[in-house]
Amino acid sequence: DEIVVVVNKAKANAVATASGVPKVKKGDVRHALVVRARKETLRPDGRYVRFDDNACVLLNKQGEPLGTRVLGVVSGELRQKRWMKLLSLAPKVI
Amino acid sequence: MFSFTRTLGARLSGVTARFASTAANAAKPTYKAPASVTVPTQFKPNTKGQGLMQLIAKEEVKRMGADGRSKLFNKSHPDCLRPGDVVLVETLNSMSADKTSTFVGVLIAMDRRGLHSNFTVRNVVLKVGVEMKYMLYSPMIKSVRIMKRGEGFRRAKLFYLRDNPGRAFRLEGLVKQDKAAQAKKAAKSA
Numbered sequence: 001d002e003i004v005v006v007v008n009k010a011k012a013n014a015v016a017t018a019s020g021v022p023k024v025k026k027g028d029v030r031h032a033l034v035v036r037a038r039k040e041t042l043r044p045d046g047r048y049v050r051f052d053d054n055a056c057v058l059l060n061k062q063g064e065p066l067g068t069r070v071l072g073v074v075s076g077e078l079r080q081k082r083w084m085k086l087l088s089l090a091p092k093v094i
Numbered sequence: 095m096f097s098f099t100r101t102l103g104a105r106l107s108g109v110t111a112r113f114a115s116t117a118a119n120a121a122k123p124t125y126k127a128p129a130s131v132t133v134p135t136q137f138k139p140n141t142k143g144q145g146l147m148q149l150i151a152k153e154e155v156k157r158m159g160a161d162g163r164s165k166l167f168n169k170s171h172p173d174c175l176r177p178g179d180v181v182l183v184e185t186l187n188s189m190s191a192d193k194t195s196t197f198v199g200v201l202i203a204m205d206r207r208g209l210h211s212n213f214t215v216r217n218v219v220l221k222v223g224v225e226m227k228y229m230l231y232s233p234m235i236k237s238v239r240i241m242k243r244g245e246g247f248r249r250a251k252l253f254y255l256r257d258n259p260g261r262a263f264r265l266e267g268l269v270k271q272d273k274a275a276q277a278k279k280a281a282k283s284a
Contacts, residue, residue, distance in 0.1 A: 052223030
């Protein structure tokens with residue numbers, strides 16, 4: 001699911017443009033994609049998946065992931081054509 | 095009461111005969127069941143003193159449990175699953191292909207609900223806790239293997255492991271062992 005988020009905490013040495021200005025600052029309002037949810041999600045065959053935290057990946061205006069890496073597990077709900085790039089970046093898909 | 099002794103075909107043809115007055119209706123074909131379908135003459139099933147839905151559920155459990163997965167939930171069976179066991183669940187990705195996904199984890203909950211019987215498996219993957227709830231009688235489940243018996247778990251539901259995991263989720267060694275064992279088995283049989 002795509003959501004609109006506000007950045008509460010941004011690491012100083014994180015994503016930066018060529019000029020060294022960070023792409024993401026505290027207070028930014030951005031679109032993001034939920035990749036893990038604490039609420040159990042139902043799979044078509046009756047399975048439920050639940051993660052211990054809620055996590056999202058920031059997206060740019062075109063709807064593509066802002067960063068070049070994805071950390072941590074990612075939910076298999078993202079197995080759609082649109083998010084194949086994100087899935088390939090993820091170290092583990094459950 | 096209706097008599098169910100006549101076959102379905104006979105009853106339908108009787109009904110259509112009434113409307114065969116016009117030429118168009120006379121040309122209408124009567125239904126004849128294909129050979130692959132067995133049309134019962136007696137429609138009232140023997141429910142043996144239980145409700146119809148109970149009977150259907152029991153039949154489904156018997157049918158889906160034909161590969162022996164009912165024993166996983168049968169307390170009197172030695173191969174029964176117990177909360178705290180480390181379990182490997184292999185799931186088919188789709189009914190048409192043979193590809194499977196695997197999930198290893200500690201069994202933290204089992205719910206006996208007839209056809210809807212399910213169990214929850216928990217693991218910590220890349221520092222994130224993941225729980226998967228599987229339906230025991232789902233055709234997508236290829237196999238459920240016990241990798242290690244749980245010891246010292248004195249509860250039926252181990253939800254406390256979410257906050258106090260202790261050493262319960264140190265499963266990498268087990269997975270490696272299991273993989274090696276599987277590879278050996280495959281090499282032996284090949």
